[in-house]
Amino acid sequence: MSSGPTDSPVDVHSPVAEHAVEIATARKDILRIATAGSVDDGKSTLIGRLLYDSKAIFEDQYEAVERASKGDYVDLALLTDGLRAEREQGITIDVAYRYFSTPRRTFILADTPGHVQYTRNMVTGASTADLAIVLVDARRGMLEQSRRHAFLASLLRVPHLVVAVNKMDLVGWSEDVYESIRDEFSAFATKLNVPDLTVIPISALHGDNVVSHSANTPWYEGTTLLHHLEHVHVASDRNLVDPRFPVQYVIRPQSDAHHDYRGYAGTVASGVLRPGDEVQVLPSGLTTRISAIEGPRGPVDEAFAPMAVTVRLTDDVDVSRGDLICRPANAPQPTQDVDALVCWMADEPLRPRQRIAVKHTTRTVRAVVKELAYRLDVNTLHRDPDAGELGLNDIGRVRLRATQPLFVDDYTRNRVTGRFILIDEATNATVGAGMLTPAG
Known part of the structure; x- marks a missing residue:
């Protein structure tokens, strides 16, 4: 699992964070x-x-x-x-x-x-x-x-x-x-x-x-x-320093009047985005700038969690559903090896070598369970390293290997990009929820 972004720990007293807190407080929380x-x-x-x-x-x-x-x-x-x-x-x-x-x-x-x-x-x-x-x-x-x-x-x-x-x-x-x-x-x-x-x-x-x-x-x-x-x-509980914008939908109107329009819709996971900001698109790594941000009632000067907005970029770069828009100097480390605490929610147990789908923000990839490190007794906090499976309602540390990279942060730092759900590919049912917390 990645060690998180490359910048310093979250500073809730930075001008950007304080300004966003003021805006969040001014709204009806x-x-x-x-x-x-x-x-x-x-x-x-x-x-x-x-x-x-x-x-x-x-x-x-x-x-x-x-x-x-x-x-x-x-x-x-x-x-x-x-x-x-x-x-x-x-x-x-x-x-x-x-x-x-x-x-x-x-x-x-x-x-x-x-x-x-x-x-x-x-x-x-x-x-x-x-x-x-x-x-x-x-x-x-x-x-x-x-x-x-x-x-x-x-x-x-x-x-x-x-x-x-x-x-x-x-x-x-x-x-x-x-x-x-x-x-x-x-x-x-x-x-x-x-x-x-x-x-x-x-x-x-x-x-x-x-x-x-x-x-x-x-x-x-x-x-x-x-x-x-x-x-x-609660406004200061939100991560306002690490910009994360998972792309949920690409908006391309078919009418002649808007044939040049291309926007990327989604919900801001964390941080603050403004027109003019330099951003990076993952997984391609291409950089560009934000030309405009539009909310439900028209253009906005800035967007922060949990606002649903459409972001427009100055350059015609390739962006698809599941991509992540972030800052070049503050990007999560793409990884295919996922180490997380998982709560299992299905009657059929989770076992090593099991194949499963992982949905992380707007990105869905296939994965295989590499290892069950231990099962956690939530009553005594005891760890059982000899557990061979996770049953219904069990929680344990699981290591997954994904077929494509995921752009993750530690759950302790970012509760949106630090969590995921597990999906049974045969039934499309949600069978687990995971938190990307450091092993300790």
Whole structure:
């Protein structure tokens, strides 16, 4: 695997980075959230509470939930558990995406399952998240699943982690219980790569400390959950120094009026692009300059992640889907040898010498599994070098040999160009997800 770009580490204080942060902050930010926790910790209830208290549901939806609820309280979990099997069993099975907004920020929330057999769903939900909420039942404290979800969040480099100590009403709003869980989780987080940890005592059922401060926790001086979600700073988490633009589509209108037009459409993976910038196209290595950048509403002065734009070049160079536009002095190292942590998502195990397709950004190549270095126990962090295969929901270090070069960065540096999915060529099904992290 490549060692990454040739320039110095990311400098979020550079003029380019600071300017892009200002622009991202000026827009109404989007915060992507993944929730996780053990079974019955109250994830779906918490999400229902956020939706209800932020007025993101219609009156008829609430009335339907009210009618379907059993007991003295409205079961807000029914707002999110959409599958019949989820409602019948009272658990979350699929990854459910929910959208809500406040005047300050828009939220995309992934409700991921808590069961161990749905580890792949947790990986799916957290792979694009800016923040992860791990729920802990105050009565039970940290469980094995809590540790597993915290580890997966750190493995997927989710920059911000919130531990919501739920059901505080069932332990008499005990400060000692809260502090015990906070200290235990903080000690565990020091073993992981968790740059930002916040622990909040809540009751999702009653709404305490979810949107407004609770009189039941006078000893808690921190923010409410929604206030934290609204104000957590995520613009500087994005890589604004390494320009990466995977080409998704070549635009060539057939009309006579635009017969000279050639544009390259895609989503900016990282960095900042401006008209006039010198760029390099991989894999050809040809250099040219950007003549114009066009967004959905017309020309733009600059483009940064995650903007979807069309880039036009001054020279008529050969560019196709799957190519990468970057800077000549800041280019990823093309490689055919891929060394990555892989979460396996198929019933049929992954084994050495297996042939598979790798989709990395917009580029798809064929590959063969050269070696399974070890299988990782996400509960104990133990590595099993004698494992002969990866089964469903297993995570392990896998070495692949691709038929064509891929333009990769370390996942620790760039979460877009540092990840890929594995595809079964026979069924076209996604069977794995990989992160290009250095062996350590």
